[in-house]
Amino acid sequence: MSKPILYLLAGNGSAADWWDDALPHFRHYRPVPLELPGFGDNPAPPCEDLAAYAQALLDLTEAGHAIMAVGVNALLVLHALQRRPGHFSRSVLLAPVGAFLWERRLPKLMAPKPLRKTIHWLLAHYPTLFARKFSNLTWTRAQYRRMGAGYARCRAFLPHWDLVRADTALPLLEWVADRIELVWGDQDNVLGVRQAAAWSAILARADLTVTLQAGWGHYPWIDTPAAFVHWLEAGGAGFVAHTKGGRLALATMAGLPVPPALSLTRADDPRLPGFLASQPDAEWAIRSSSHGEDQADAANAGLHTTFLRVPAAQAAARVAELLDGGLEEAVVQRFITPVLSGIAFVRHLAVEVEWVEGHLETLADGQASPQRAILSRLGEPWQRGTFPTAHGLSATQLWAFLQRVLRAFHYVPGDVEWAWDGKQLWLLQYRPISSYGWHRHLTAANIAEILPPQPSRLVEYAQRRAAGSIPAIMARWDARVLQDNEPFTALYGGASYINNDLFLARLADWGVSAGNYSGEIGGATPPLRWRPLRLLRSLPVFWRMLRVARGHLPTLERGLQRFDQELATLVERRADGQQLADWFTRFYVFVVQGNLCIASSLASSGGALWGRPPTAYGQLDDSPHRLPWETDPGTARPAPTRLPLQAFPDWPLPVRVLHTLGAPGMRGWYLQVREWYRDNLMRVFFRLHHAMPAADRDTWFAPHPDRRERNGSFWQDGGEGTDEAAGFMIYPGHTQGVLGHDILLEDTLDPGRHAQYQAARAVIARMGGRLSHGATLLRELRKPSAVLPRVDAAWIGREVRLSDGQLTLVE
Numbered sequence: 001m002s003k004p005i006l007y008l009l010a011g012n013g014s015a016a017d018w019w020d021d022a023l024p025h026f027r028h029y030r031p032v033p034l035e036l037p038g039f040g041d042n043p044a045p046p047c048e049d050l051a052a053y054a055q056a057l058l059d060l061t062e063a064g065h066a067i068m069a070v071g072v073n074a075l076l077v078l079h080a081l082q083r084r085p086g087h088f089s090r091s092v093l094l095a096p097v098g099a100f101l102w103e104r105r106l107p108k109l110m111a112p113k114p115l116r117k118t119i120h121w122l123l124a125h126y127p128t129l130f131a132r133k134f135s136n137l138t139w140t141r142a143q144y145r146r147m148g149a150g151y152a153r154c155r156a157f158l159p160h161w162d163l164v165r166a167d168t169a170l171p172l173l174e175w176v177a178d179r180i181e182l183v184w185g186d187q188d189n190v191l192g193v194r195q196a197a198a199w200s201a202i203l204a205r206a207d208l209t210v211t212l213q214a215g216w217g218h219y220p221w222i223d224t225p226a227a228f229v230h231w232l233e234a235g236g237a238g239f240v241a242h243t244k245g246g247r248l249a250l251a252t253m254a255g256l257p258v259p260p261a262l263s264l265t266r267a268d269d270p271r272l273p274g275f276l277a278s279q280p281d282a283e284w285a286i287r288s289s290s291h292g293e294d295q296a297d298a299a300n301a302g303l304h305t306t307f308l309r310v311p312a313a314q315a316a317a318r319v320a321e322l323l324d325g326g327l328e329e330a331v332v333q334r335f336i337t338p339v340l341s342g343i344a345f346v347r348h349l350a351v352e353v354e355w356v357e358g359h360l361e362t363l364a365d366g367q368a369s370p371q372r373a374i375l376s377r378l379g380e381p382w383q384r385g386t387f388p389t390a391h392g393l394s395a396t397q398l399w400a401f402l403q404r405v406l407r408a409f410h411y412v413p414g415d416v417e418w419a420w421d422g423k424q425l426w427l428l429q430y431r432p433i434s435s436y437g438w439h440r441h442l443t444a445a446n447i448a449e450i451l452p453p454q455p456s457r458l459v460e461y462a463q464r465r466a467a468g469s470i471p472a473i474m475a476r477w478d479a480r481v482l483q484d485n486e487p488f489t490a491l492y493g494g495a496s497y498i499n500n501d502l503f504l505a506r507l508a509d510w511g512v513s514a515g516n517y518s519g520e521i522g523g524a525t526p527p528l529r530w531r532p533l534r535l536l537r538s539l540p541v542f543w544r545m546l547r548v549a550r551g552h553l554p555t556l557e558r559g560l561q562r563f564d565q566e567l568a569t570l571v572e573r574r575a576d577g578q579q580l581a582d583w584f585t586r587f588y589v590f591v592v593q594g595n596l597c598i599a600s601s602l603a604s605s606g607g608a609l610w611g612r613p614p615t616a617y618g619q620l621d622d623s624p625h626r627l628p629w630e631t632d633p634g635t636a637r638p639a640p641t642r643l644p645l646q647a648f649p650d651w652p653l654p655v656r657v658l659h660t661l662g663a664p665g666m667r668g669w670y671l672q673v674r675e676w677y678r679d680n681l682m683r684v685f686f687r688l689h690h691a692m693p694a695a696d697r698d699t700w701f702a703p704h705p706d707r708r709e710r711n712g713s714f715w716q717d718g719g720e721g722t723d724e725a726a727g728f729m730i731y732p733g734h735t736q737g738v739l740g741h742d743i744l745l746e747d748t749l750d751p752g753r754h755a756q757y758q759a760a761r762a763v764i765a766r767m768g769g770r771l772s773h774g775a776t777l778l779r780e781l782r783k784p785s786a787v788l789p790r791v792d793a794a795w796i797g798r799e800v801r802l803s804d805g806q807l808t809l810v811e
Contacts, residue, residue, distance in 0.1 A: 002030070003028065003029060003030040004028070004029055004030065004065060004066065004089075005029065005030050005031075005032050005062065005065035005066070006026070006029035006030065006031050006032070006065070006066045006067070006068060006232075007032050007033075007034050007061055007065060007066070007067040007068070007069075007088075008022075008031055008032065008033045008034065008067075008068050008069075009033075009034045009036070009057075009067060009068070009069040009070065009073045009074075009076075009077070010033075010069075010070045010071070010073065011070045011071030011072050011073050011074075011097070012071065012072045012073070012154070012156070012157055012160045012161075013120075013123060013150055013151040013154045013157045014035075014039060014040070014070075014073070014150050014154070015035060015039060015040030015041070015146075015149065015150035015153055015154070016033035016034070016035050016040050016041070017033075017040075017146055017149075017150070018033075018146065018147065018150055018221075018222070019031065019033045019221060020146070021143070021221065021222055021225040022221040022222075022225040022228060022229050025225055025226045025228075025229035025230070026229055026233065027233060028233040029066065029232075029233060034057075034060055034061070036053060036056055036057065036060070036073070036076070036156070037053070037056050037156070038154065038155045038156030038159075039153075039154050039155075039156050040150065040153055040154065041153065044056075045155070046155055046156040046159050046160070047156075047163075048163075049163055049168070050075075050076065050079055050163055050164065050168055050169070051079070051083075051562070051586075053076050053079070053163070054076055054079035054080040054082075054083055055080075055083070057076050057077070057080045058080050058083065058084055058087060061087070061088070063084075063086075063087050063088075064087075064089050065088065065089055066088060066089050066090035066091070066092070067088045067090070067091055067092070068092045068093075068094070068232060069091075069092070069093055069094070069096075070093075070094045070095065070218075071094070071095055071096065071097050071190070071191070071218075072097040072160060072164050074093035074094065074095070074096035074097065075096055075097050075098045075164065075169060077091055077093060078093075078096070078098075078173050078176055078180075078203070079173075081176050081178045082172050082173060082175065082176050082586075083582075083586075085176070085177060085178060086178060088178070090179070090181070091178060091179065091180050091181065092181045092183060092232065093180060093181065093182055093183065094183045094184070094185075094218075094220075095183070095184055095185070095188055095190065095191040095218060096182065096191075096199065097164060097169070097191065098164070098169040098170055098173075098199075098202070099170075099195045099198040099199055099202060099410055100195070100198060100410070101164070101165065101166040101169055102166035102475060102479035102482055107161070107164075107165075107166075110161045111161070113158070116158055116161060117158065120151060120157050120158060123147075123148065123151040124148050124149075124151040124152035125148060125152070126148070127144045127145075127147045127148035127151070128144050131144070132189065133189050133190060133218075134147070134189075134217070134218065134219055134222075135187075135189075135217045135218070135219055135222070135223050136187050136189070136217055137217070137223050139222065143222060165476075166472070166475050166479060166482055167472040167473055167474075167475040167476050168472070170202055170469075170472070171469035171472055171589055172465065172466070172469050172585065172586065172589065173202055173203060174202065174203070174204045174205060174296070174468060175205060175465055175585075176203055176205065176206050177205045177206060177207070178206060178207065179206070179207040179208075179209075180203060180206045180207065180208050180209075181209050181211065181237065181238070182196060182199055182208065182209070182210050182211070182238075182241075183210075183211045183212075183213060183216075183238070184196060184210075184211070184212055184213070184216075185212075185213050185215070185216025185217050185218065185220055186212055186213065186214055186215070186216065187215060187216060187217045188216065188217055188218045189217065189218060190218040191218070193212050193253050194253060194254050194255060196210050196212075196241075196250050196253050196254070197247075197250035197251060197253060197254040197408045197409050197410075198254075198408065198409060198410035199410075200241040200242065200246070200247065200250050200409070201409040201410040201412035201414075201432070202410055202412075204242075204296035204412070204432055205295075205296050205297070206242075208240070208241040208242055209237050209238045209239060209240055209241060210238045210239060210241050210246070210249075210250065211236065211237070211238030211239075212238070212253070213231070216228075239263065240291065240328075240329070242291070242294065242295060242296075243263070243289045243290065243291060243293070243294065243328075243329055244287060244288065244289040244290075244293060244294055244331055244429060244431070245261065245263030245289040245329055245330075245331040246263070246289070247294070247429070247430050247431065248261045248263075248331065248333070248427075248429070248430075249261070249263065250408075250409075251405070251408060251427055251430060254408035254409075255408075256404065256405060256408055256427050257424060257425065257426050257427060258426070258427050259333050259334040259335075259336050259426055259428070260275075260278075260279065260333070260334045261331055261332065261333035261334070262275045262331070262332045262333075263289055263329055263330070263331050264319055264323075264329065264330050264331075264332065265323070265328065265329050266323065267316045267317070267319040267320035267323060268316070272315065272316060272319070272332065275332065276312040276315055276332075277312075279334060280312070282312070282334045282335065283308075283309045283310060283311065283334075283335040283337075284309075284310040284311075284312065284315050284332055284333065284334060284335055285306065285307065285308050285309075285310070285331075285332075285333045285334070285335045286306070286307040286310050286315060286318040286319055286322065286330060286331070286332055286333075287306045287307075287330065287331045287333065288304035288305070288306070288322055288327050288329075288330060288331075289327070289328070289329040289330055289331045290304065290327045290328060290329065291328050291329070293431075294429075294431035294432070295432070295434070296432045296434065297434055298434055298780055304322065304325070304327065305321075305322065305325075306361075307321075308335060308359070308361060309335055310335070315332055318330075319332065333428075336419045336421055336426050336428070337359070337421065338358065338359055338360075338419035338420055338421050338422075338426075339357070339358070339391040339420060339421065339422050340355060340356075340357060340358075340390055340391050340393055340419075340420040341355065341356065341358065341359055341360035341363075341417075341418060341419040341420065341428075342354050342355030342356065342360055342363065342370065342417075342418060343355075343360060343363060343364065343415065343416070343417055343418075344398075344402050344415075344416045344418060345413070345414075345415055345416075345433060345436055345438070346402045346403070346405065346406045346413060346414050346415075346416050347406070347413040347438065347484075347485065347486075348377075348403070348406060348411055348483050348484045348485060349376060349377060349378055349382070349484055349486065349501060349505055350374055350375060350376035350377070350378070350382055350383075350438070350439065350440075351374070351375045351376075351398075351399060351402050351403075352372075352373075352374045352438065352439065353372070353373055353374075353375065353387065353398070353402075354370040354371065354372045355370055355371055355387075356368055356370050356371070359419070360417060360419070360428075364417070365748075365774075366748045366749030366765070366768040366774040366775070367748055369768070369789075371385075372384075372385060373385035373386055373387045373395075374439050375387060375395060375398075375399055376439075377508075378501075378504065378505065378508050378528075379508075381526050381527075382439060382441075382526070384439065391420060391422055392420075392422060392423075393420045393425070397425070398418075398425070401418070401425045402416055402418070405427055405430055407483075409430060410485075411482065411483050411484075411485040412432060412485060413432070413433050413485065414430045414431065414432060414433060415429075415430070415431050415432070415433050415776070416429070416430050417429040417430075434776070434779070434780055435491075435731075435776070435779035435780050435782075436776075436779060437492065437716045437717040437718065437729070437730075437731070437732070437779070438490075438716050438717060439715055439716070439717045440486075440490060440499065440500075440501045440715070440716040440717070441499075441500040441501055441504065441525060441526055441713060441714075441715060441716070442490055442492060442497040442498065442499060442500060442710075442713065442714060442715070442716050443497060443498050443500050443525075443712065443713040443714075444497055444498075444708060444710055444711050444712060444713075445498065445712065445713065446498055447489070447496070447497060447498050447708075448708070448711070450631045451629070451631060451632055451708075452629050452632060452635075452703075453495075453707050453708045453709070454703035454704055454705075454706075454707045454708070455632050455634070455703070455704055456632050456633070456634025456635075456700065456701050456702065456703060456704065457634075457699065457700050457701070457702055457703075457704050458580075458581055458584060458632075458633055458634050458692075458700040458701065459631075459632050459633070459634065459704075460496065460704040460706075461581050461584075461585070461700075462581065462584045462585040462587075462588040463489055463496050463588065464489075464491075464496065465585045465588075466488070466585055466588040466589045466592065467487035467488045467489045467490070467496070467499075468485075468487045468488075469589050470487075470488040470589055470592045470593055470596070471486065471487070471488055471502055472593075473552075473593040473596055473597065474506070474596065476544070476548045477541055477544040477545035477548050477549070477600075478506060478509070478541050478544075478545070480505075480506075480509055481502075481505075481506065484501075484502070484505050486499055486501050486502040486505065487499055487502070488502060488592060490716055492710060492714075492716055492732060493706060493709065493710070493732040493733060493804075494705070494706030494782060495704075495706045495707060495708040495709070495710075496708070497708070497710065500517075500525055500713065503517055504517065504525060504526070504528060507528055508528050509534065509538070510534060510535060510538040510541065510542075511530060511531030511532065511533065511534025511535035511536075511537075511538060512528070512530065512535060512538075513527075513528055513529060513530045514526065514527060514528040516603075524712065524713045525713060542604070543662075545600055545604065546600075546601075546604045546662050547662060548597075549596075549597040549598075549600035549601045549604070550597075550601050550604075550659060550662060552594070552597040553597065553598065553601060553659075553670075553673055554648060556594050556648070556673075556677055557645075557647065557648040559590055559594070560645055560677075560680050560681075560684070561645060563583075563586075563587050563590060563684065564645055564684055564687070566583060567583065567587075567684065567687060567688060567691060568687075570583055570691065571691045574693075575691075576693060576696060577692060577693060577695075577696025577697075577699055577700045578696075580688065580691060580692060580696075580700075581700060584633070584688060587684070591681055594677060595674075595677070598670060598673060598674045598677060601666075601670045601673075602667060602670050602671070602674070605664065605665070605666045605667035605670050606664025606665055606666070606667070607664065607665055607667055608665065608666075608667040608668040609664065609665025609666075610655065610658060610663075610665045610666060610668065610669065611668050611669075612668030612671070613649070613668060613669060613672045614672070615671060615672050615674075615675035615676070616646075616675040616676055616678070616679040617675055623679075624637070624638040624641055624643075624686070625637070625643055625679075625682040625683050625685070625686035626679070626682055630682050630685065631681075631682075631685070632685075633685040633688045633689045633692075633701075634689070634700065634701035634702075634703075635689070637686055637689045637690065640690045643683040643686055643687070644683075645680050645683060645684075646676060646679060646680055646683075648673075648676065649669075649672050649673060649676055651669065655669055689701075717729065718732060718804055718805050727786055727787050727788035727789055727790070727805070728786065728787055728805060729785075729786045729804055729805025730763075730775050730778050730779060730785040730786055730787065730805075731778055731779050731781075731782060731783055731784060731785050732784065732804045732805070733762070733782075733783075733784030733802070733803075733804070734784070734801070734802070734803045734804070735761045735762045735784050735801070735802055736761075736799065736800070736801045736802075736810060737761045737762070737799070737800070738797060738798065738799060738800075739764075739791075739795050739796050739797065739798060739799075739800045739807075740796040740797055741797070742760065742761045742762075743760065743761055743762040743763070743764060743800060743802060744756060744757070744760040744762070744763045744764065745764050745765075745766075745791060745796060746763060746764065746765040746766070747765070747766050748765060748766075748768055748774070749765045749768030749774025749775055749778070749787070753774075754777060757777065757778060757781060757783055758781055758783075760783070761784070762783060762784040762785060762802045763778055763783055763784075763785040764785065764786055764787075764788050764791060764802065764807065765785075765786075765787050765788075766787070766788065766789050766791065768787050775787075784802055786802065786805040786806075786807070788805075788807055791807065795807075795809055798810075
C-alpha cells in the first residue's frame, strides 16, 4: 500500500533542499518538497499575484493529500483552499504570514527596493549574519550554505514582498471552512504565538486548532528534524480554537487579562486538582465550551448552564454535569467578584455597552434592564448616552481596554464580557458577533440604482461574502480602514445596503465634511464638519489615493481577462452552481474594488479640462448584454452569442502622460474608463448567466427571499429617537397576530425559551438588553422582535401589528 503524500512548502527564499535534514525521518508520509514558480529550480517565472500562486500550488499538487507550509507560503495554502475547498486532506501551517501586515515593522522595512535587494544579497551570500533570526541553535556550515543557496536561486524573493500586502493577503479567508492546524514555536524569533488570536478571527469558519510547541523556532525541521517529523506524523492536535475555552486561551496568549482558566474534556482530568490547588482561596465559574457555541454564524448564547461561585470541592462534579449533558468541553475559570460588569459589542468605530452593578449574570440572562451607552470615535450622532465614572472606572479606561481586546482578535467586531473588580478590568469572554443591528448608518442609494429590490440568490450570496473583503483596496492609501474593519454592505431585515460608516469614518479621519459624499451617493448622511488641521495632515493620504487609484485603472484589463479565462475553464470542467457562485464571489470583490478606484479617480479628477472622449454608451446598437437590471447575472438574457472583452481605451500619448503625472482635468477620460469597465463587466455577467447549469438555475437565479424595502438613508438599529425607556427594536420585520399567542409577550429575554421563540411570529419582551443572550438568539432566528416596557395590558389577546419595533393595535 502506497504511503500518503505530505507536501512540504517552506517560506519566501526557500528551495526544496531546505527539507533535506527532515526527509530521512518520515515513516508514515511520503514527503514531497515543493518549489513554486520563481523558487529554487522551478524554471517558471514568479507569478504576478497571490491568485496566480494559489492556482500554481493547486496545479502542482494532487487533491486528497496533506500539506505542511511555512510563513508567507502558508498563506498561499489558505488562498488555494478558498479557491478549491477540500483540496488538501490535512493542512498544517507553521507561523503563517498575513495578520497585522500594515502594523508590522518588517514589511515597512522591506518596502524600499534598494534595501530589499541588499538584504536579499546578504541572505544569499552571508546567511550567518541572520543566524539569531533563523534559530536560537547553531547550525552546521552546510545548513547555512544550503539556506543561502536557496535565497540565491529564489527569483521570487523580491517581488513576493510586493504581492503579500495588507490589502491582498486576507480577502475572503473568513469563508475557508477546511480543517486547519496552526502551529507556532515559543522560540520563534520571526513570528510569535501572540498572532494566534488574530488568526482565529481571520479564519472564523475554519475547523481550527492551535498548537504552541515548546522549544520550536521558525525552522524546527532544521533545528530538530527527527522530533519535528515525529510530531507531524503523530498528528498531535492542539486545542480547538473556536470555543469559549479556546478563545480564552488565545486571549491569554495575546497578553490580555484573563482570569486563570482550564478547558477540560473529562471531569477526572489529572490537571484539575493541581489547577484548583494553585489558588486555594478562589471560587470558580464552570462554563460550557461547546463546539456549537460562539461560532461566527451562530452564537447559541445562553443555551447551556453556567455555574458560578463554585467551591473547589464541587468543581469536578459540576464539570461532569456539563459533560454528561453532551458537551464536548467545559471551562473551569477563576470567578471574579466585580463591582461593575457588563457586555460590550465592540467595533473599532464604536462600542455599544450595557452594564450592571456587581456580576453580569442577570444582564446576560435577560433578567435585568441595564444601563446602556454607545461610545464612538465619530462623535455625535453616533453616540448615545454616557458611561459615567463609577467605582474608579472611567469611559476612557473601558474604551481602551475593549479596543485592546478588539485588536488582539484582528479588529473583528466581538461580543465581550468584562468585569471591573475595583482595581483592573478582566476579559471574561470574547466571541464573534453572529448578527447585530449596530448604530451604523446605511443607505439604499446607489445600490438601488443597479440592483432590483430582490436580487438573485447568486448576487446576494456574493455580496454578503465579499462585503468584508472589498474595503481592503482602500488600505493602499489609508491603512486605518483595516482597523475599522467595516464591511462594504451591511444587512437590515435580511437585505443588503451600502454601509455609510465605511466611508464616513475616512472623511472623519481626514477632516472632510460629509456633504460631498452625501451628494455623490444621492442620500442623506449624519453631519461631519470640516477640520482644517486634520485636512492638512491628510494631504499625503490624498496624494497616495490619487496615485494608487489612478495607477490601478490600467490593471483592470488584465484582471478582467484573468477572471474571464477562469470562467471559461470552469465551463470546460462543467462546474456546478456552487462552484460558479464561489467564483462570482471572488469576481465580485474585484469588480467593486475596481469601481472604488474609478470613483476615487473621478473624485480627484478636478473637472474635464482635457476633454470628454466618447464612452461605451455611444456604441450600444448591438449589445445583447445591456438590459434592465443588467448587473444581476440572474436577470434573463438573450440567447448566447460571442461577446469578446473590449480593450482598454486607447488614450493619446499626452493623456497618458497627464494621467501618470496625476494632473487635474481628467474627469472625462475617467468617465470613459468607468463605462468601458461596466460594459466589459456586463459581457462577463452575460457569460456567467449562460454558464449556470440548467439544474442549478432555479436555485441561484431565484430572487433572494429578503426584499430591500428601505429607501434613502437610515440607522441599522432601527432609526433615531429610540431610547431604552421607550424600548428598542431587536430585529426588524413586519408581522401581525394575536398578542400573547401569535406574538409572544415575555417578561424577560430568556434564551431557554428557544423553541417558543422559534415557533412564534414575533417576540416582545418587557425587559432586557440589546446585548443579552436572548436578544442575540432572536437576531440569529431572524425573528421580528423588540423590548417594549410599556405594552398596554388591555391589548393582550387582541390583534396587533409589529413593524420594525413599533407595536400598534389593529382596529
